[in-house]
Amino acid sequence: xxxxxxxxxxxxxxxxxxxxxxxxxxxxxxxxxxxxxxxxxxxxxxxxxxxxxxxxxxxxxxxxxxxxxxxxxxxxxxxxxxxxxxxxxxxxxxxxxxxxxxxxxxxxxxxxxxxxxxxxxxxxxxxxxxxxxxxxxxxxxxxxxxxxxxxxxxxxxxxxxxxxxxxxxxxxxxxxxxxxxxxxxxxxxxxxxxxxxxxxxxxxxxxxxxxxxxxxxxx
Amino acid sequence: xxxxxxxxxxxxxxxxxxxxxxxxxxxxxxxxxxxxxxxxxxxxxxxxxxxxxxxxxxxxxxxxxxxxxxxxxxxxxxxxxxxxxxxxxxxxxxxxxxxxxxxxxxxxxxxxxxxxxxxxxxxxxxxxxxxxxxxxxxxxxxxxxxxxxxxxxxxxxxxxxxxxxxxxxxxxxxxxxxxxxxxxxxxxxxxxxxxxxxxxxxxxxxxxxxxxxxxxxxx
DNA sequence: TACTCCCCTAGTCTTTCGCATAGGTGCTTT
DNA sequence: AAAGCACCTATGCGAAAGACTAGGGGAGTA
Numbered sequence: 001x002x003x004x005x006x007x008x009x010x011x012x013x014x015x016x017x018x019x020x021x022x023x024x025x026x027x028x029x030x031x032x033x034x035x036x037x038x039x040x041x042x043x044x045x046x047x048x049x050x051x052x053x054x055x056x057x058x059x060x061x062x063x064x065x066x067x068x069x070x071x072x073x074x075x076x077x078x079x080x081x082x083x084x085x086x087x088x089x090x091x092x093x094x095x096x097x098x099x100x101x102x103x104x105x106x107x108x109x110x111x112x113x114x115x116x117x118x119x120x121x122x123x124x125x126x127x128x129x130x131x132x133x134x135x136x137x138x139x140x141x142x143x144x145x146x147x148x149x150x151x152x153x154x155x156x157x158x159x160x161x162x163x164x165x166x167x168x169x170x171x172x173x174x175x176x177x178x179x180x181x182x183x184x185x186x187x188x189x190x191x192x193x194x195x196x197x198x199x200x201x202x203x204x205x206x207x208x209x210x211x212x213x214x215x216x217x218x219x
Numbered sequence: 220x221x222x223x224x225x226x227x228x229x230x231x232x233x234x235x236x237x238x239x240x241x242x243x244x245x246x247x248x249x250x251x252x253x254x255x256x257x258x259x260x261x262x263x264x265x266x267x268x269x270x271x272x273x274x275x276x277x278x279x280x281x282x283x284x285x286x287x288x289x290x291x292x293x294x295x296x297x298x299x300x301x302x303x304x305x306x307x308x309x310x311x312x313x314x315x316x317x318x319x320x321x322x323x324x325x326x327x328x329x330x331x332x333x334x335x336x337x338x339x340x341x342x343x344x345x346x347x348x349x350x351x352x353x354x355x356x357x358x359x360x361x362x363x364x365x366x367x368x369x370x371x372x373x374x375x376x377x378x379x380x381x382x383x384x385x386x387x388x389x390x391x392x393x394x395x396x397x398x399x400x401x402x403x404x405x406x407x408x409x410x411x412x413x414x415x416x417x418x419x420x421x422x423x424x425x426x427x428x429x430x431x432x433x434x435x436x437x438x
Numbered sequence: 439t440a441c442t443c444c445c446c447t448a449g450t451c452t453t454t455c456g457c458a459t460a461g462g463t464g465c466t467t468t
Numbered sequence: 469a470a471a472g473c474a475c476c477t478a479t480g481c482g483a484a485a486g487a488c489t490a491g492g493g494g495a496g497t498a
Contacts, residue, residue, distance in 0.1 A: 175483095175484070175485090176484075176485070177484080187484095191485075191486070191487090194485085194486080195486070195487075198486090205485085205486080206485075206486090
């Protein structure tokens with residue numbers, strides 16, 4: 001997987017003295033990932049299953065080198081959990097771990113101070129590499145999540161740019177008129193796109209279309 | 220984690236000759252899970268990252284003992300992918316692997332012939348146990364997913380039974396009239412519930428309410 | 439050039455949604 | 469007994485959504 005890195009400091013790509021905290025409510029992911037990292041030589045891996053637990057452990061067990069924070073977890077509420085974790089000084093660096101988060105999350109996370117974004121679609125080996133990369137003071141983001149990548153979604157590929165924008169409005173529960181204002185268009189035009197969307201997505205109405213989009217992981 | 224098992228046959232809890240195929244588009248889950256299973260003594264673990272790939276591998280590499288099928292994966296389309304996998308005879312038993320699927324998926328999966336439902340919230344060790352349990356011809360379902368567990372959701376608790384039913388209709392993109400027919404009520408009554416729902420969920424309209432429900436993992 | 443596709447706008451029409459007000463039942467709590 | 473809640477129904481009305489037809493402009497391709 002191609003990556004982009006920004007140099008942040010001049011730390012050495014260290015040996016095995018990294019202290020890592022994994023916070024994920026999916027025990028399956030948490031445990032197997034920890035086992036994999038340990039097998040790859042990382043001895044000091046700690047676990048948490050909620051944001052609060054991660055904060056507590058960070059408080060008790062001192063600062064970690066790296067915190068891997070699941071995007072979908074009790075208490076996270078989008079990226080507000082990231083801010084909390086950073087402010088609390090749980091770890092020197094915090095990275096977001098995500099299954100199928102909305103496309104813009106990666107950038108937002110970096111902007112809010114995260115040092116990495118790790119989609120769960122990456123391979124385990126890539127992840128180990130990324131972890132070491134980040135521990136060396138770099139910022140890791142897979143290029144596929146750098147730009148506004150709605151495109152890579154198979155469902156989104158059959159939609160035009162405008163249609164995707166309108167669909168985004170639908171998913172936020174906006175009325176046609178509101179979407180029109182936001183896009184500087186006439187309301188009739190939005191109606192047109194909504195109709196086309198419903199046809200393409202095989203939806204019976206706007207609500208159905210929004211649900212289908214949500215189900216597919218868009219927005 | 221408490222479980223419920225139904226005896227299906229009288230196979231021995233076997234040694235290590237199990238052939239397992241894992242199909243998950245999350246490389247992280249796939250790889251680490253495979254590594255964990257191998258570490259637990261399962262030597263013959265194969266991998267696929269799409270439904271189609273799983274079907275192809277099943278075709279080429281003969282029937283497996285167990286297929287672990289991710290619920291959210293390209294080609295799955297809900298549980299239709301399960302049916303395909305079963306019909307194709309990819310494995311003697313097929314189990315659904317799911318992150319945070321709607322509550323009724325577990326039962327539906329079992330009804331459609333799956334021999335297990337594995338939420339990703341379970342621990343890795345529980346999963347290994349479950350895998351062996353299923354390989355012995357049993358059906359594995361965590362009790363937390365047996366009943367119609369919408370109740371445990373914090374969001375659903377503030378909703379009455381009717382409201383939840385109506386919300387379910389909304390999430391399927393149904394019109395008020397359709398929901399009314401389904402519940403044997405008048406359309407006006409549905410409107411009433413929709414209005415109450417929007418207030419309780421702090422939604423601006425039906426679409427928004429449906430999205431909030433979906434976001435919360437309901438339905 | 440002609441063809442196709444995406445995009446935007448316009449007008450008309452029917453249906454649906456959303457809000458308000460008002461009244462009824464039944465069950466439970468106080 | 470009274471109060472409260474969940475539930476169902478009824479009328480009415482304005483706003484929004486959805487379906488249809490009918491354009492025009494621009495970009496790209498055969």
